[in-house]
Amino acid sequence: MPFKLTILGCDSAIPTVDKQQTAQLLNVNERFFLIDCGENTQVQLRKYQLSFQRISHVLISHLHGDHYYGLIGLITSMHLLGRNKGLHIYAHEPLKEIINVQLSASNTNLNYPLFFHILPTNDEKILFKDDNVEISNFLLDHTIDCSGFLFRELSSQQKKIKEKIDEDNITSDKIKNYADYNNENNQVINNSKLTSTISNLHSYAYCSDTRFLSRIIPIISNVDVLYHETTFSEELVERAIETGHSTTKDAANIAKEANVKKLLIGHYSKRYKNLNVLLEESKQYFNNSFLTKEGDVFDFNTF
Amino acid sequence: MPFKLTILGCDSAIPTVDKQQTAQLLNVNERFFLIDCGENTQVQLRKYQLSFQRISHVLISHLHGDHYYGLIGLITSMHLLGRNKGLHIYAHEPLKEIINVQLSASNTNLNYPLFFHILPTNDEKILFKDDNVEISNFLLDHTIDCSGFLFRELSSQQKKIKEKIDEDNITSDKIKNYADYNNENNQVINNSKLTSTISNLHSYAYCSDTRFLSRIIPIISNVDVLYHETTFSEELVERAIETGHSTTKDAANIAKEANVKKLLIGHYSKRYKNLNVLLEESKQYFNNSFLTKEGDVFDFNTF
Numbered sequence: 001m002p003f004k005l006t007i008l009g010c011d012s013a014i015p016t017v018d019k020q021q022t023a024q025l026l027n028v029n030e031r032f033f034l035i036d037c038g039e040n041t042q043v044q045l046r047k048y049q050l051s052f053q054r055i056s057h058v059l060i061s062h063l064h065g066d067h068y069y070g071l072i073g074l075i076t077s078m079h080l081l082g083r084n085k086g087l088h089i090y091a092h093e094p095l096k097e098i099i100n101v102q103l104s105a106s107n108t109n110l111n112y113p114l115f116f117h118i119l120p121t122n123d124e125k126i127l128f129k130d131d132n133v134e135i136s137n138f139l140l141d142h143t144i145d146c147s148g149f150l151f152r153e154l155s156s157q158q159k160k161i162k163e164k165i166d167e168d169n170i171t172s173d174k175i176k177n178y179a180d181y182n183n184e185n186n187q188v189i190n191n192s193k194l195t196s197t198i199s200n201l202h203s204y205a206y207c208s209d210t211r212f213l214s215r216i217i218p219i220i221s222n223v224d225v226l227y228h229e230t231t232f233s234e235e236l237v238e239r240a241i242e243t244g245h246s247t248t249k250d251a252a253n254i255a256k257e258a259n260v261k262k263l264l265i266g267h268y269s270k271r272y273k274n275l276n277v278l279l280e281e282s283k284q285y286f287n288n289s290f291l292t293k294e295g296d297v298f299d300f301n302t303f
Numbered sequence: 304m305p306f307k308l309t310i311l312g313c314d315s316a317i318p319t320v321d322k323q324q325t326a327q328l329l330n331v332n333e334r335f336f337l338i339d340c341g342e343n344t345q346v347q348l349r350k351y352q353l354s355f356q357r358i359s360h361v362l363i364s365h366l367h368g369d370h371y372y373g374l375i376g377l378i379t380s381m382h383l384l385g386r387n388k389g390l391h392i393y394a395h396e397p398l399k400e401i402i403n404v405q406l407s408a409s410n411t412n413l414n415y416p417l418f419f420h421i422l423p424t425n426d427e428k429i430l431f432k433d434d435n436v437e438i439s440n441f442l443l444d445h446t447i448d449c450s451g452f453l454f455r456e457l458s459s460q461q462k463k464i465k466e467k468i469d470e471d472n473i474t475s476d477k478i479k480n481y482a483d484y485n486n487e488n489n490q491v492i493n494n495s496k497l498t499s500t501i502s503n504l505h506s507y508a509y510c511s512d513t514r515f516l517s518r519i520i521p522i523i524s525n526v527d528v529l530y531h532e533t534t535f536s537e538e539l540v541e542r543a544i545e546t547g548h549s550t551t552k553d554a555a556n557i558a559k560e561a562n563v564k565k566l567l568i569g570h571y572s573k574r575y576k577n578l579n580v581l582l583e584e585s586k587q588y589f590n591n592s593f594l595t596k597e598g599d600v601f602d603f604n605t606f
Contacts, residue, residue, distance in 0.1 A: 042342075070342070098404050105398070
């Protein structure tokens, strides 16, 4: 099934003409999860032709502006464009008041329900689960409460054998829930002939913003892809600790110890004009490191 | 003295890749006033190489998001970039809480003082006055409390006669406050020989968002430039009234009756792909009409 990550923004703190703040869109079987939402994210979604009305869940890691200032605009635009489908928001508690005071000031009653789910500040738990994916939070070490998110595709899922379905003109909705299928000749086709268990379950861990934190290693171990912030290069480790951030070395060591397949880095300090400096440093410790840049798409089915 | 307006955004409601929401920067003798602040305004300021640290006053007409969602990001970036000069904000009362809950959520204590001035909702008064300019509000007719702003250059100002100053090597700070000047030979040079009263006093009226409102005509009469929203074309007058907006005809009639020199229109509904439709309509009623578009600069000294 589709499991695809689009980078909408990957820069830190202060946006500029060519540097968008953190936001990512994860497509899990055509359910869309927005992860963080820096200022101007709604325009980034348009730029990459991603319908923001299809977003069902928004997860905000923490309440520094570069991770959420775009949310109220997105919520408002969804409303103005006639959305009626509910939107689930997972964030720390103060965001609820931040949204409410703004809707109240503009005398706005949203056309659609907003379901607010408060992120725990001292607990790690499953936030969401459906047939395809389970999402849980894990605690990070930043200057304010900050949460990482872990997305795991579920093993109960089955994969359609498309050839067989086409042959018998069976539409996918008829083989849901592991049911066998009665065809037009009243022959029973066993579900196992139509589907097979997925052997390659995708997983994605999102870590922004945090100091180096070894306790997350077992939580995210063996994920396909780890996004880990790398605000600073290795030489600025003291500045990283002071400001609650990580260096390239920190991120790469987490990736290595957790035995992840790919490491994506981002949330770069503005001081780095050439991001390859960060990439090369990261690769010294974990070779399968990649820079994120606006517009990048990582399709988990291709690796 | 400089009196120059830069359009940072001139579209309504929902931002897109090439449509920025309302924001304007008025330079009055190198004091910078930001008028409204839609999402992404800080990036627009950067795009047009306008230092946002030089902004001393922000005026927010009303609390619909397309007029202020960019403010919290601007305030935060000013802080992160080390501002220590105070910032004055003129807005309706709820904005104070909106800013405070967001600063509180991120545990931010600004490096600089924020002076919040509450706009009256049933009164029209002088909001600000210095040696150069007087700014007052006037009430508009929108779906929520909304304020227009009138900028008038002050008649007490004097203009330097630059040739004379250069000849005597007199620096401008020595001839302030109408003082005569004692030169190196102890000769007294009368101030009237160094300066002359400005005969052409600039003025600017800003009206967004509002239904047609004839009572503003005497307030803004004879201004050099009127910016008046024209969300809709004439045929959608009922939609305009319903949503608290104006048509091209409304704006042009206000301009005509108020005997302004130039009319700038903006805040266009997204339905207009070709804005010349709106311009041509406006010109039917008031010939000296101009479209605003992002990046436009209107230098009041040139007309």
